[in-house]
Amino acid sequence: MAAQGEHSRFILKAMTCSAGIFLVAGAAMTLLDTHLDLTLLADTTSRLLRFRDWLLLETPMPNWSLLMIIAILISTLSAAICYARITDGTYSELHEIERKVYKKNNPQFPQLTDDQTLLMEALAYHANFRKIANLNSICKLVSLSTLEVEAGLKQLQAKRLVRQKVTRGTFGATIFELTLAGKDYALERFDLT
Structure with a gap:
């Protein structure tokens, strides 16, 4: 008018x-x-x-x-x-x-708690700099206890944003990485530059 x-x-x-x-x-x-x-x-x-x-x-x-x-x-x-x-x-x-x-x-991605968001940011940081994300490196980066990080990572795995890989052999380790949905979430929510 x-x-x-x-x-x-x-x-x-x-x-x-x-x-x-x-x-x-x-x-x-x-x-x-x-x-x-x-x-x-x-x-x-x-x-x-x-x-x-x-x-x-x-x-x-x-x-x-x-x-x-x-x-x-x-x-x-x-x-x-x-x-x-x-x-x-x-x-x-x-x-x-x-x-x-x-x-x-109508969010495209599931709603995450503050701890889960912090874990997703830590995993995105590792992926951005091509570092291996194991439990210790994630704990150091987010300043949470090991139990809180494990619980948060299991919840993120249930939401299909993170996957866990276990390597076998002499230097076997458990590493965590973002799935394609997790990468999309990280690209949309975090500044990875």
């Missing part, structure tokens, strides 16, 4: 400015004609008189009405372009707000 009021004020200003220009030009020419004798003014006056005569010519469609139709078409096109540019930004902002509200109300 407010945008419509702004458009009508814009059109009113444009019409007022153009009428004012014609009035000032006419008054200036009249003053110059009475007080100064200029050849340029005489040329301008003669051209304006010829233009007036051309507008008043008797043709199947008077020339003045043709010019009015052209002026109306140009002003309508200008108003349409102006309106399209103004509303384009409004609709894109509205779309962005709707997208944020939709993502908040």
Whole structure:
């Protein structure tokens, strides 16, 4: 509603400015004609008189009405372009707000507790720097006890965000890594630069 009021004020200003220009030009020419004798003014006056005569010519469609139709078409096109540019930004902002509200109300990923979020961030850190994430390195990074980290990792495994790999052999170890869903979650939620 407010945008419509702004458009009508814009059109009113444009019409007022153009009428004012014609009035000032006419008054200036009249003053110059009475007080100064200029050849340029005489040329301008003669051209304006010829233009007036051309507008008043008797043709199947008077020339003045043709010019009015052209002026109306140009002003309508200008108003349409102006309106399209103004509303384009409004609709894109509205779309962005709707997208944020939709993502908040329909989360793509499960809701995580603070400890689980901290563990996901630690695993994303390990993945970003291509480090092996074992239980000790995660505990050092998040400053949680081993039991809390184990419980949190099991909950993340149940949500299919983390997987556990056990290596066999002389130097066997248990390592944790993000699944594809976990990587997507980390890319969306954390700044990994």
